[in-house]
Amino acid sequence: MILSLACLLLGILAAWKLGSPNALVVDIVIRISLGAIILCAGIDIGAKRSVLKKLSTYGPKVFLVPLAVAAGSILGGLIAAPFLGMSYNEGAALAAGFGYYSLSSGILAGLGGPELGSLAFVTNIMREVFALAFIPLLAKLHYFCAIAAGGATSMDTTLGMISHSTDEETTLISMLNGVVLSILVPILVPLLYGSVR
């Protein structure tokens, strides 16, 4: 996370000091790295076969958790958008990153340009930071609230904090939640950006 942030700042500084590079080259580099990110994300989720199989043994009710997290996040983005002078489709798509900053910033950079991509990056990094800070507190409200704050990161970067603040069953639901939301990111972000206006 810090390394990625450093790379963004390095790029900004380089363009500022040395002048902007060829736009076509930058565009091609963005597209190739985006492709690699999506492919890797797919492999990473697909390889969690044991977690995906557990999904089927849990019954349909457990899907309510990621669905609620997805709906709540998107609703939050929709409510925030007009206050920031942005359109609903941008707000919904930014919130539908669910904290998965590499994937959502890549997709939105590809669909809406680097400006929107970097906004997605900072937004979703902030979500991860807020989640890490508030998970212990939210777990006191309800264990599912701790999972919700983490969003798609509830299967990796915030999982440790969630398992520390909740119990074993919640930790497993947290992983399922992260897997489902990660699969939803590449589906919902383009869909919301393209259709909700």
Added chain:
Amino acid sequence: MSTFAILILMAAGLTVGWSFFSEVKLQFLNKWVGKLQSIATMVLLFAMGLWLGGNESFWRNLGEVGLQSAVYAVAAVIGSVVAAYLVGRFCFGRKKQ
């Protein structure tokens, strides 16, 4: 990058991950996939940084980007926490508090 291309790439990744990378013998490869993803993310952000740094409107709206992202992050967290609370409270009973 079109929506279609994004979904095709994701589906291809899922298929490859499910069929090969979940085998116990090949799980060491997952570490390399993670590394490749980190490197690709760094390259992506460096390229986006190059684009932004040379873009005049970015320098004019720098403070706005910080504010917008903070508001979106807080809004998404609050929205999802409230929704998860309702689901936990009304669909899963009184447990886990």
